[in-house]
Amino acid sequence: MVNVDAMLADLRALVEVESPSGDVGAVGESGRVVASVIERNLGGQARLIDSPAGPHVHWSGGGTPRVLILGHHDTVFPIGTLARRPFTVQDGRVLGPGVFDMLGGLIQAIHGVASLDDRTGVEILVTADEENGSHSSRALLEERATACGAVLVLEGAGEGGAVKTGRKGCGTFEVAIRGRAAHAGLEPEAGSNALVEAAHQVLAIADLNRPDIGTTVTPTVASAGTMSNVVPAAATVTVDVRVESYEEKARVEAAFAALTPRVDGTEITVTGAVTRPPMPESASAELFAIAQRLRPDLTGIAVGGGSDGNFTAALGIPTLDGLGAVGGGAHADHEHLLLDTMADRALLIADLVTAIKQRPND
Missing domain, CATH: 3.30.70.360 (Alpha-Beta Plaits)
Structure with missing residues (x-):
């Protein structure tokens, strides 16, 4: 089980540390808050990995790496946006800069993993520069994706909660x-x-x-x-x-x-x-089939936007994207997350992690 009130409290903590991509000072503070949220919920140590763009955050549950949960903590909104659009829960929607892209997805993943009794084999990598092209994080995320052999990307969901099975x-x-x-x-x-x-x-x-x-x-x-x-x-x-x-x-x-x-x-x-590079739908086929067995009503969609999933898929690593927040308005003033989807989305991550770990080792 997951506690939605606790998820909202952690999401507020992230949203209220503004983190515009390219502002190294702001992104640095955001990285420290992300690390503290991970450690409080999952235990262990969340490492801050310095880069010219700010710190990337890496956590491991120990054991043989089996699945990488991949996200980013930089956002597109300039400092001062929070004063105009503060974190708010209203009419079933969670509002605030970055709630959909992609801080809500990060919190869902952290609480989903926290619900597991066995967290071995799980790694979480939260990068600092996805919105600016992932120049300082690409080598690191490719390294950890290769080590783990399966990648779950916490970008926002498609229409109606669809996961993203392909990207241009x-x-x-x-x-x-x-x-x-x-x-x-x-x-x-x-x-x-x-x-x-x-x-x-x-x-x-x-x-x-x-x-x-x-x-x-x-x-x-x-x-x-x-x-x-x-x-x-x-x-x-x-x-x-x-x-x-x-x-x-x-x-x-x-x-x-x-x-x-x-x-x-x-x-x-x-x-x-x-x-x-393009992320063909073949790159997500194995993990999407697992996801549909877990949630038979789950749909998939190919989209035009890019993410770090493009890089991991290009390496031939099974990658499923769009597992983050259900809502909309990425990069816009109407950005939002649907409150009543948070718990199930967190548990979907937990169920996927468990199922991926049960796959035979190659």
């Missing part, structure tokens, strides 16, 4: 254009217009879309120019990319590398890649 690979590209400035009235022909070049490139980039096979290539941010009477000498275009297959990852990356200028006198520099 995702990445960001930046196209930087260098032109030549000139007076826009006296001698515009003496310049090389980086903004016009950017327009050509945006259209070429948009043509890379293949939504019929799950590929989206979306220019999202552009900037150019300095003054209304100056031919722009520089421009940048930022592009979000999502793909379902490694073949599409290769195609899109090659297309960005092959971009060429159309305006005389301009130069193009492209940086970026599809940094989170």
Whole structure:
């Protein structure tokens, strides 16, 4: 059994330590609170592993590693959000920055594991930089996932509580254009217009879309120019990319590398890649089958967003995602967690851990 009031108290403790990704001081304090919540509920020592992004938190139940519970304690909301959106329980919803993505999932996992008499073989890793791309945590989470051989990811659930059985690979590209400035009235022909070049490139980039096979290539941010009477000498275009297959990852990356200028006198520099590889549904099939045996009404969904599950799945490690909070509004002011789902979601983690540990060792 789990105690929902105790879960809410622990969730409040996490939410009220704001932890915007990239703010090392704030994330540092958040990591210490996460460690204290783990130790109070599970015993043992939760290690703080220093990194340039802030501390990652690691706990082990001892014994041979069998299952990794993976989450993150950084959030996207800037310091001061809590004053505007304080932790609140209202009309069956738990509100506050980070309750859905993904502090609620962390608390459910901790209390789920705490309900087990035997916690050996279980590891919990809570990273500090998932929202910024997991640059400092990727090697660590891949190491622990490989050691454990099965991964449960505590990102928020899909619609209706669905777990996430597949994810697109995702990445960001930046196209930087260098032109030549000139007076826009006296001698515009003496310049090389980086903004016009950017327009050509945006259209070429948009043509890379293949939504019929799950590929989206979306220019999202552009900037150019300095003054209304100056031919722009520089421009940048930022592009979000999502793909379902490694073949599409290769195609899109090659297309960005092959971009060429159309305006005389301009130069193009492209940086970026599809940094989170696709998580195919085959990576979750074994664990999803176990989950459905435990909860026959549980559904699965493939989604466009990425998570650290993309990295573990790419290693061939069975990975099931979306096991965290049931609610919605990730990264938005209406973020929420449904109170009446917390207990069962915690027990689902406990049941999955038990079932995974009962699998034959390879």
